[in-house]
Amino acid sequence: MKEATLKEIAEQLGISITTVSKALKGYSDVSLKTKNAVISLAKELNYTPNSFAVNLRTKESKTIGLIVPEIVHHFFSNVINGIVAEAEKNGYLVIILQSNESLELEKKQVELLINKRVDGIIMSLSNDSNDDCHLKEIVERKIPFVQFDKIAKLIASSKVIINDQEASSNATQHLIDAGFKKIAYIRGPINPQNSIDRFIGFKKTIQANGLEYNPGLVYTCEQVTFKEGVDYAAAIINDHPDVDAIFCTTDLVAVGVLSYLNDHQITVPDKIGLMGFSNWFMSQVLTPKLSTVEQPSLEMGIIAFNLLLEEMNCHKDNLPFKPRTIVLKTEVIIRESTIKNK
Amino acid sequence: MKEATLKEIAEQLGISITTVSKALKGYSDVSLKTKNAVISLAKELNYTPNSFAVNLRTKESKTIGLIVPEIVHHFFSNVINGIVAEAEKNGYLVIILQSNESLELEKKQVELLINKRVDGIIMSLSNDSNDDCHLKEIVERKIPFVQFDKIAKLIASSKVIINDQEASSNATQHLIDAGFKKIAYIRGPINPQNSIDRFIGFKKTIQANGLEYNPGLVYTCEQVTFKEGVDYAAAIINDHPDVDAIFCTTDLVAVGVLSYLNDHQITVPDKIGLMGFSNWFMSQVLTPKLSTVEQPSLEMGIIAFNLLLEEMNCHKDNLPFKPRTIVLKTEVIIRESTIKNK
DNA sequence: CTGAAAGCGCTTACAG
DNA sequence: CTGAAAGCGCTTACAG
Numbered sequence: 244m245k246e247a248t249l250k251e252i253a254e255q256l257g258i259s260i261t262t263v264s265k266a267l268k269g270y271s272d273v274s275l276k277t278k279n280a281v282i283s284l285a286k287e288l289n290y291t292p293n294s295f296a297v298n299l300r301t302k303e304s305k306t307i308g309l310i311v312p313e314i315v316h317h318f319f320s321n322v323i324n325g326i327v328a329e330a331e332k333n334g335y336l337v338i339i340l341q342s343n344e345s346l347e348l349e350k351k352q353v354e355l356l357i358n359k360r361v362d363g364i365i366m367s368l369s370n371d372s373n374d375d376c377h378l379k380e381i382v383e384r385k386i387p388f389v390q391f392d393k394i395a396k397l398i399a400s401s402k403v404i405i406n407d408q409e410a411s412s413n414a415t416q417h418l419i420d421a422g423f424k425k426i427a428y429i430r431g432p433i434n435p436q437n438s439i440d441r442f443i444g445f446k447k448t449i450q451a452n453g454l455e456y457n458p459g460l461v462y463t464c465e466q467v468t469f470k471e472g473v474d475y476a477a478a479i480i481n482d483h484p485d486v487d488a489i490f491c492t493t494d495l496v497a498v499g500v501l502s503y504l505n506d507h508q509i510t511v512p513d514k515i516g517l518m519g520f521s522n523w524f525m526s527q528v529l530t531p532k533l534s535t536v537e538q539p540s541l542e543m544g545i546i547a548f549n550l551l552l553e554e555m556n557c558h559k560d561n562l563p564f565k566p567r568t569i570v571l572k573t574e575v576i577i578r579e580s581t582i583k584n585k
Numbered sequence: 586m587k588e589a590t591l592k593e594i595a596e597q598l599g600i601s602i603t604t605v606s607k608a609l610k611g612y613s614d615v616s617l618k619t620k621n622a623v624i625s626l627a628k629e630l631n632y633t634p635n636s637f638a639v640n641l642r643t644k645e646s647k648t649i650g651l652i653v654p655e656i657v658h659h660f661f662s663n664v665i666n667g668i669v670a671e672a673e674k675n676g677y678l679v680i681i682l683q684s685n686e687s688l689e690l691e692k693k694q695v696e697l698l699i700n701k702r703v704d705g706i707i708m709s710l711s712n713d714s715n716d717d718c719h720l721k722e723i724v725e726r727k728i729p730f731v732q733f734d735k736i737a738k739l740i741a742s743s744k745v746i747i748n749d750q751e752a753s754s755n756a757t758q759h760l761i762d763a764g765f766k767k768i769a770y771i772r773g774p775i776n777p778q779n780s781i782d783r784f785i786g787f788k789k790t791i792q793a794n795g796l797e798y799n800p801g802l803v804y805t806c807e808q809v810t811f812k813e814g815v816d817y818a819a820a821i822i823n824d825h826p827d828v829d830a831i832f833c834t835t836d837l838v839a840v841g842v843l844s845y846l847n848d849h850q851i852t853v854p855d856k857i858g859l860m861g862f863s864n865w866f867m868s869q870v871l872t873p874k875l876s877t878v879e880q881p882s883l884e885m886g887i888i889a890f891n892l893l894l895e896e897m898n899c900h901k902d903n904l905p906f907k908p909r910t911i912v913l914k915t916e917v918i919i920r921e922s923t924i925k926n927k
Numbered sequence: 928c929t930g931a932a933a934g935c936g937c938t939t940a941c942a943g
Numbered sequence: 944c945t946g947a948a949a950g951c952g953c954t955t956a957c958a959g
Contacts, residue, residue: 293937469870
């Protein structure tokens with residue numbers, strides 16, 4: 244079956260391509276008779292406009308690019324879900340790329356998306372990203388651009404984030420209020436802004452409560468994996484037998500810690516309290532159930548797309564657009580792992 | 586910054602567009618001198634070919650479409666990961682759509698992808714899909730097409746699946762060998778082929794072992810959610826207090842069951858054995874650890890893309906392509922939830 | 928080794 | 944109300 248074109252319809256109907264195009268696009272200056280004839284033949288021939296030609300003419304592809312560090316990840320997969328659904332509602336398709344937490348891949352992927360001429364880009368930086376010339380290029384090329392979660396502060400784009408410092412501080416305060424005194428912290432990697440902020444929130448709150456801040460109780464993840472949680476739990480138990488709680492930069496790591504503690508009959512929370520961050524689905528089904536911080540993810544995706552949409556619309560009409568930063572609410576979720584039984 | 590074009594380069598160098606194009610594409614019939622001049626000016630102007638124009642000329646977009654029922658899903662997110670990574674390696678980008686287990690949405694999305702003129706489509710059907718005219722349309726339009734996991738058997742496309750019947754049978758046999766006698770089964774929805782096959786594997790194996798097959802012990806999920814697991818666990822405990830094991834069509838449901846049993850102090854596996862399917866990440870960190878069936882997901886994505894690639898290459902060269910079905914290996918993973926302590 | 932020309936399939940400003 | 948024409952930016956068969 245050959246693809247129908249405007250030309251074919253025009254020839255069969257003995258009218259011009261122009262008129263066919265107008266009829267199909269609902270222009271008012273076409274007689275009803277012509278219009279109906281065109282529409283019915285188009286349907287019969289199973290006509291669908293050639294999007295390649297439309298893209299070339301209109302200079303837009305109704306496609307956006309999305310780069311995330313990881314796809315198999317409770318938080319990111321929810322954001323993806325939000326973006327993809329919201330985009331579809333608004334007539335946009337989404338190309339997904341995974342940077343695998345590698346700056347090098349991330350840069351290549353930005354190039355790919357620029358070359359693809361997507362109408363806009365949404366991204367969350369890899370843990371590796373300590374350089375932003377690829378982000379600057381997006382901005383310089385005036386491609387609509389939204390960052391979320393792991394962002395480069397200094398890049399002039401819209402952003403959707405949470406207040407990581409405050410969220411982490413609230414969680415730490417909860418631990419202290421629950422009676423924990425010697426709290427170890429497993430932090431995220433050195434680069435990401437949110438990992439830095441969560442650490443600051445922890446440290447400040449420890450100090451604000453008059454507890455001793457001991458850098459030796461801070462462990463730094465490089466990969467932010469389950470396994471690192473397991474390994475650091477072993478290290479903490481070994482190095483600091485008197486630690487009475489562990490706060491992790493994200494649930495996946497906390498789950499690793501819990502797994503180690505459970506396997507070694509170290510009771511949570513009575514011997515050691517445990518706090519995660521991000522409220523991954525599995526947190527609520529562990530034994531004991533994991534206290535954590537709820538971080539909106541689906542919502543973050545929806546908002547990120549809508550910010551991008553605004554900017555794409557301005558871009559199309561050559562209107563100026565002022566990037567905005569939206570900070571979403573978080574909430575400490577108190578479950579069994581931080582409430583002592585005795 | 587205006588986008589550079591071939592025309593611009595040609596004008597600045599005082600040569601023809603044709604030659605510029607050839608130089609940039611490494612054709613051999615261009616003098617080295619011209620070639621170098623073109624390449625260096627192209628670099629200087631930050632030239633990247635306009636993909637819209639290239640698409641229109643070459644009639645391919647180096648983009649494929651992927652439709653999955655759910656993105657936030659351990660199995661599917663792993664498949665997505667495999668497809669996206671493998672596609673990128675081979676110079677293809679992936680547009681992702683989520684059918685939300687709705688046939689109606691799925692049909693719309695197939696239309697979207699066809700109109701977008703993607704070079705190929707990979708999909709796993711929604712639970713709702715009991716109609717395949719949209720799939721037939723893909724085949725009729727000769728768009729390269731691969732189905733995975735939840736497939737329409739009768740559609741002539743390549744497929745990547747597991748042997749669900751056998752896998753389910755092996756898991757059931759393990760339960761029986763482990764000493765469980767009255768086994769309830771929480772099955773998947775009516776439509777999906779894999780949900781039917783898993784059920785058949787269960788039923789056949791119960792009968793083959795001389796146990797009584799009792800349809801009253803079979804519960805059918807509609808949504809395949811955590812909550813259904815919780816609710817059916819309650820129903821089973823209430824309706825059949827003598828059930829000594831529960832086998833679930835997928836881990837998420839088993840986790841719901843476990844959550845209910847744990848909350849009600851019903852010991853797993855001593856009072857009730859529990860078996861999942863699919864080996865979601867969290868299965869290994871639950872208490873007790875969940876026995877399940879390992880189902881390759883990343884690998885499934887990689888293979889699905891490569892099948893599609895083969896077909897796309899044949900399609901481009903107008904060669905015939907014969908769809909293939911690839912069946913991947915599964916393995917019963919025995920953990921704590923099916924090994925009695927006494 | 929180089930280039931003029933056709934054409935991919937559409938949209939739109941303009942003329943009648 | 945209709946249509947001829949230009950043009951989006953590229954690729955490629957063909958001529959020289």
